[in-house]
């Protein structure tokens with residue numbers, strides 16, 4: 001488990017992170033979300049022993065990162081893809097990292113293929129696109145087959161297929177019982193990947209919980225069906241709140257329930273849109289505006 005307890009960081013007397021606490025349990029993906037400068041990277045760096053906390057404790061597997069016996073085999077880290085050595089090739093970079101953490105060369109080549117960079121193995125890092133560097137950085141994180149993945153802004157620079165790829169990869173990692181913590185300022189991306197959210201603003205936790213806890217357990221689904229009247233009848237029978245929206249039906253339930261309902265009643269669904277995005281956006285802005293209000297009361 002990853003445990004962050006009342007962690008604080010001041011830089012030159014200025015608070016960057018204040019009393020941040022959260023846990024990440026195995027088998028889940030946690031998204032650390034917040035606007036630019038909110039303190040996300042500082043939290044991750046404290047967790048990884050790269051910045052020492054002014055107060056508080058951050059542990060992985062019950063100990064601070066620096067006390068892990070072989071951190072490279074336990075925790076996969078991707079912090080800043082622009083920090084990779086520009087004069088090394090992709091393969092050279094990953095093989096060097098493999099030799100440092102005691103992983104066979106064959107595994108390095110396997111990871112290069114896994115992140116879609118095998119055809120470019122001879123390219124120098126300085127000649128790689130941002131997306132390629134991001135893939136390399138994620139490959140470095142995966143190298144030691146770690147139980148924990150800690151990724152700072154992993155979707156930065158990735159195109160839509162790259163984003164879909166990383167989503168699948170992280171979900172598979174969590175399904176294997178591993179723990180994923182990622183930071184992002186991209187609300188929609190985190191919403192589609194994470195099981196749990198920790199929203200930070202101005203260094204403080206603004207909101208924390210599962211997506212359902214934060215936006216309500218039944219966010220609502222917009223459904224198009226060839227027979228909308230039959231759909232409305234079925235929703236009535238099941239006692240599911242609904243109303244018309246254009247030619248569609250907005251039902252206050254989960255997509256899974258609509259799928260089951262359609263199957264049970266033989267209704268052909270032609271389109272189904274989960275209408276949570278605007279609610280999560282609303283929740284996000286409400287959370288961070290509460291922190292801003294506290295900050296302005298304190299004259300921050």
Ligand SMILES: Nc1ncnc2c1ncn2[C@@H]1O[C@H](COP(=O)(O)OP(=O)(O)OP(=O)(O)O)[C@@H](O)[C@H]1O
Pocket residue numbers: 011016034035036037038039040041042043185
């Ligand atoms: N080494 C440092 N020295 C002084 N101030 C720092 C240092 N590192 C971070 N800060 C400050 O701490 C605050 C939080 O920065 P941090 O990089 O953690 O935010 P972030 O949420 O990761 O932002 P972004 O999404 O823009 O990367 C910012 O005000 C930043 O200027």
